[in-house]
Amino acid sequence: MPKPQSGRRLSGIPAATMAAAELAAAGGGGDMVVVRLPPLSEEDPLFQDKKRILDRRNLSCLFQVPISCSAADAFKVLDEMIQAARIAHMDELELYFAGDDDFQPLSARNELESLNLLLKILNTLRLTANDGAMGVLQVLCDEILIRLRSLELEDNGQMVVQIRNQDMEDSLLKWGEQHVFEGAGRGMVASENIDVGDIALEIPESSIISEELLCQSDMFIALKDLDSITTETMLLLWSIRERYNPSSKFKIYFEALPANFNTGLSFGIDALAALDGTLLFDELMQARQHLRQQYDELFPMLCIKFPDIFKQDVSPHILNYGRVDKAARSLKFPLSRPCKEGEQCFLSYGKHPGSHLITFYGFLPRDNPYDVIPLDLDTSVDEEDSSSLSVTTSQTSHMVRGTWLSRLRGPPTYGLPHRLVSHLHAILGCSQNESTSEADIKEDDRMVLETLLSIFTPMLEGLGEPDDFDRENACWDVKLALDYKDLQRRIP
Numbered sequence: 001m002p003k004p005q006s007g008r009r010l011s012g013i014p015a016a017t018m019a020a021a022e023l024a025a026a027g028g029g030g031d032m033v034v035v036r037l038p039p040l041s042e043e044d045p046l047f048q049d050k051k052r053i054l055d056r057r058n059l060s061c062l063f064q065v066p067i068s069c070s071a072a073d074a075f076k077v078l079d080e081m082i083q084a085a086r087i088a089h090m091d092e093l094e095l096y097f098a099g100d101d102d103f104q105p106l107s108a109r110n111e112l113e114s115l116n117l118l119l120k121i122l123n124t125l126r127l128t129a130n131d132g133a134m135g136v137l138q139v140l141c142d143e144i145l146i147r148l149r150s151l152e153l154e155d156n157g158q159m160v161v162q163i164r165n166q167d168m169e170d171s172l173l174k175w176g177e178q179h180v181f182e183g184a185g186r187g188m189v190a191s192e193n194i195d196v197g198d199i200a201l202e203i204p205e206s207s208i209i210s211e212e213l214l215c216q217s218d219m220f221i222a223l224k225d226l227d228s229i230t231t232e233t234m235l236l237l238w239s240i241r242e243r244y245n246p247s248s249k250f251k252i253y254f255e256a257l258p259a260n261f262n263t264g265l266s267f268g269i270d271a272l273a274a275l276d277g278t279l280l281f282d283e284l285m286q287a288r289q290h291l292r293q294q295y296d297e298l299f300p301m302l303c304i305k306f307p308d309i310f311k312q313d314v315s316p317h318i319l320n321y322g323r324v325d326k327a328a329r330s331l332k333f334p335l336s337r338p339c340k341e342g343e344q345c346f347l348s349y350g351k352h353p354g355s356h357l358i359t360f361y362g363f364l365p366r367d368n369p370y371d372v373i374p375l376d377l378d379t380s381v382d383e384e385d386s387s388s389l390s391v392t393t394s395q396t397s398h399m400v401r402g403t404w405l406s407r408l409r410g411p412p413t414y415g416l417p418h419r420l421v422s423h424l425h426a427i428l429g430c431s432q433n434e435s436t437s438e439a440d441i442k443e444d445d446r447m448v449l450e451t452l453l454s455i456f457t458p459m460l461e462g463l464g465e466p467d468d469f470d471r472e473n474a475c476w477d478v479k480l481a482l483d484y485k486d487l488q489r490r491i492p
Contacts, residue, residue, distance in 0.1 A: 033133045035063045049095050050087050059084045067132045085114035097417050112336045119144045148196050149338050190339045200345050201333040214238050222306045264359035271477035277462045280355040280484050364483050372399040402491050424448045
């Protein structure tokens with residue numbers, strides 16, 4: 001099995017040239033199928049880190065699969081493609097917490113994006129492939145689909161139960177069936193097996209609250225010349241007014257919305273008191289201040305300038321919306337992994353820590369890889385010494401997350417990020433090489449762990465002891481606040 005040629009790395013390849021090479025190689029009658037991954041963008045702030053890992057693993061954007069090779073050999077090349085795709089999709093946290101020699105899946109999000117990218121590229125090649133190339137491309141596509149179907153993602157969000165109006169939800173369901181799709185309550189359940197790439201949901205443009213709808217309203221004419229207002233804010237203001245329009249075609253939808261949205265922004269005094277000293281408390285205060293500042297900039301000014309549009313007694317609510325595909329004139333939701341009949345179909349909330357999800361959505365996931373605690377390490381290194389440190393050890397912005405998310409919980413890192421441990425080794429002068437004795441290695445590890453303990457202990461003291469609270473009878477916001485505080489105690 002020939003090793004894939006290194007060729008040109010994941011940078012500097014024009015998209016048009018790359019696409020032509022892909023299609024020509026797959027359909028040109030040669031004895032190889034050539035697959036190219038999209039180039040890394042040099043504008044990506046993580047470009048250098050990703051390129052370093054690719055170079056270290058001797059990976060490139062060019063992969064060659066012999067048409068006559070066995071399935072096992074084809075899968076070896078596929079594994080290398082997946083490794084390169086994983087690196088290309090790494091975000092800042094994955095780069096920080098993953099070691100250079102970590103060849104395993106980095107996260108569910110990363111794996112889904114990587115496999116779906118490769119599936120899209122291979123399916124594009126199949127469009128013009130000859131008979132010989134078609135066979136190996138089909139083998140690769142089938143294997144990717146098997147891996148996607150084997151991904152079992154947990155619904156690990158602790159959702160706050162909203163007070164439901166069943167009559168309104170039934171009415172909304174009937175409205176949805178007439179206009180868009182068959183749904184299930186406030187979630188969406190698959191009525192049949194849906195595979196990767198299938199469209200789970202498609203909403204006509206006429207049934208979407210979008211920018212186009214806003215531009216046709218009298219509100220847009222009134223607001224378009226204001227320099228300080230964004231399209232998103234205009235849409236929010238439009239929805240506030242439209243909610244109370246008795247002839248609105250979205251009337252049933254608005255009436256089915258909860259009277260109150262249980263998110264961190266509506267936390268009461270008791271919940272805020274329970275969060276005192278946490279990162280979430282600071283985030284909530286900043287978000288509230290930002291919202292108040294935005295509101296004060298617009299009101300009562302808009303009520304005075306446009307009294308017919310903005311009534312004094314309007315109360316705001318939050319509305320999520322998407323951007324419409326102009327060609328299809330609809331909003332599509334393709335699946336990145338299969339959904340079996342009867343299963344709930346989930347929509348990603350993005351790469352956010354629990355504090356953000358509580359603040360704006362009102363739930364706290366378990367084992368969220370983006371729940372990190374930043375460490376402001378006050379370490380001084382002489383200029384002469386710092387010049388000899390590597391990129392990894394000279395980094396001063398560090399963080400930790402739950403060690404239960406790490407694959408390696410014993411020495412030498414004890415489940416902690418390799419970059420953090422390496423940095424502390426360098427700062428403490430714990431240089432090690434092949435001749436370092438086992439006793440010296442243990443002593444160096446002890447110094448590093450004691451330093452970390454001196455960092456974590458004040459954090460834990462600031463959080464206080466676990467609250468002896470009757471959680472079963474507590475309000476929803478207090479329960480959520482205490483759950484978050486428990487999570488913060490677990491991480492250090």
